[in-house]
Structures are given as structure tokens and as C-alpha cells.
Amino acid sequence: MQSSLQPKSPALVDGLHVGIIMDGNGRWATRKGMSRLRGHEAGVEAIRRVVEAAPDQGVGTLTLYAFSSDNWRRPRAEVTGLMALLRVYLASEVESLARNGVRLTVIGRRDRLPGGIADAIGRAEAATRSGRTLHLRIAVDYSARDAILDAAAKARGIEGLTRDAFSDLVTGEAGLRDVDLIIRTSGEQRLSDFLLWEGAYAELHFTQRMWPDFDADDLAQALASFRGRERRFGGLDAVPLAPAQSV
Numbered sequence: 001m002q003s004s005l006q007p008k009s010p011a012l013v014d015g016l017h018v019g020i021i022m023d024g025n026g027r028w029a030t031r032k033g034m035s036r037l038r039g040h041e042a043g044v045e046a047i048r049r050v051v052e053a054a055p056d057q058g059v060g061t062l063t064l065y066a067f068s069s070d071n072w073r074r075p076r077a078e079v080t081g082l083m084a085l086l087r088v089y090l091a092s093e094v095e096s097l098a099r100n101g102v103r104l105t106v107i108g109r110r111d112r113l114p115g116g117i118a119d120a121i122g123r124a125e126a127a128t129r130s131g132r133t134l135h136l137r138i139a140v141d142y143s144a145r146d147a148i149l150d151a152a153a154k155a156r157g158i159e160g161l162t163r164d165a166f167s168d169l170v171t172g173e174a175g176l177r178d179v180d181l182i183i184r185t186s187g188e189q190r191l192s193d194f195l196l197w198e199g200a201y202a203e204l205h206f207t208q209r210m211w212p213d214f215d216a217d218d219l220a221q222a223l224a225s226f227r228g229r230e231r232r233f234g235g236l237d238a239v240p241l242a243p244a245q246s247v
């Protein structure tokens with residue numbers, strides 16, 4: 001079950017929507033002789049850097065893939081560690097997110113999350129709901145195919161269903177901008193069930209950088225590559241970015 005429909009945030013629709021598959025935490029740590037969990041901890045630092053840098057680089061919506069519905073298959077200790085990191089992140093970050101105008105929403109299933117995390121998510125979303133500088137979406141227990149399936153179940157019986165109305169059901173958000181750019185770190189080149197509906201025309205950027213090393217310069221590089229591309233959306237003419245998006 002996905003979270004319920006969120007209201008539109010008009011001030012944010014001008015910025016780009018960037019999705020990031022934060023990959024490579026485990027390898028980063030193992031190469032340094034550290035535990036995989038230490039890699040995930042370093043990954044949280046990278047999240048902080050990117051959230052801080054994103055608004056100045058013309059990003060209005062940032063969707064981060066923190067835990068896929070398939071990640072439950074990992075060893076119990078790693079899953080427990082990731083959930084603990086999420087709990088700490090929610091508790092420690094909310095105040096600074098709210099202060100910096102960042103609206104946080106969490107996408108994905110909540111009913112399988114351990115002890116109190118679903119409530120902590122609800123509180124964090126409520127505390128940051130007026131943020132208009134950046135919309136930060138964190139995907140937890142997330143599967144794009146399940147999101148589409150859930151939307152199809154909700155859409156059953158709706159007459160004259162449009163793509164836009166269906167998008168609202170998939171994303172849980174009224175009028176969410178389609179994803180412009182999906183970045184995946186660590187050299188892997190696949191989508192792994194991430195934003196399959198809303199990323200239908202997303203540009204893809206793959207970098208060798210391991211997620212714990214990713215910083216504002218890496219984000220700038222990905223966006224520069226994105227801005228240098230011609231987006232035609234199936235037509236013959238390039239569709240220009242609006243001025244607000246080409247910051």
C-alpha cells in the first residue's frame with residue numbers, strides 16, 4: 001500500500017526532478033576494510049551533501065532510493081542496520097530540513113517497517129510539509145512495479161482515466177513533475193524497479209563514483225551532462241528547458 005495522496009506544492013514545480021539510485025555503499029566500505037553498515041553510514045553523509053546542494057543547482061524535487069522492496073532479502077543484520085539509520089535520520093534531520101525549507105515525503109510501503117518508523121515518517125512529513133525550497137522524497141520498501149499495480153487497483157472503475165490522473169495515483173502526489181534525470185552511482189547500469197512510470201522519459205546518468213563519495217560537484221556534473229542533451233519526447237524537435245530549470 002502506498003502513502004495517501006499529498007497536496008501539490010506549486011512553488012516547487014519549476015525545478016528539475018532528479019532521482020538517484022545510491023549504489024556502492026557496501027563495496028566502498030569493503031574496499032576500506034570496514035563493515036557494509038559503515039558504508040551505509042557514509043551514504044547518509046552523502047545524502048546530507050546532496051540535499052544541501054540540490055536547490056542551488058536547479059533541482060526542485062529529489063527522489064532517493066534508500067531501500068527497495070527486494071532489499072528485505074539482505075542479511076538480517078544489514079536490514080536492521082539500515083532501518084536503524086533511517087530511524088536516526090528521521091529523528092535527527094527533521095529540524096534542519098524544516099529550517100532549510102525542505103519538504104520530506106517517504107514513498108513506498110509502510111506496513112512492513114519495524115517499530116515506530118511509520119509513525120516517525122508521519123511526524124517528519126507533518127513537520128516539513130510547508131517546505132518550498134526542495135521536495136525530498138525518500139523511497140523506502142519501494143517497488144515501482146508495486147506502485148503501478150496499487151495505482152491500477154485504485155483506478156479500477158474510474159471513468160475517463162487520464163495519464164495525469166493515473167500519475168497522481170502512482171506517485172501519491174497531485175501533479176508531481178515527471179522525473180527528468182535518474183543518476184546511478186557505482187558503475188551499475190540498471191533501473192532496479194525505480195520510478196518506472198514517472199521516469200518514462202528520464203535521461204539516465206551512470207557514474208563510477210561510489211555513493212559515499214558523491215558530492216555537490218558530482219551532482220553538478222550529472223546536471224551539466226543532462227543540460228547538454230536534446231530531449232525530444234518522441235518528437236523531432238528538441239524541447240527546451242524553461243529558464244527556471246536551466247539555472
Ligand code: FPP
Binds near residue numbers: 025040047066067087
Ligand atoms: C546500495 O548500496 C545502497 C543501499 C541499498 C542503501 C542506501 C542507503 C543509504 C544511502 C543510507 C540509508 C538511508 C537513509 C535515508 C537513512 P549497496 O549496499 O548495494 O552497495 P554494493 O552494491 O556496493 O554492495
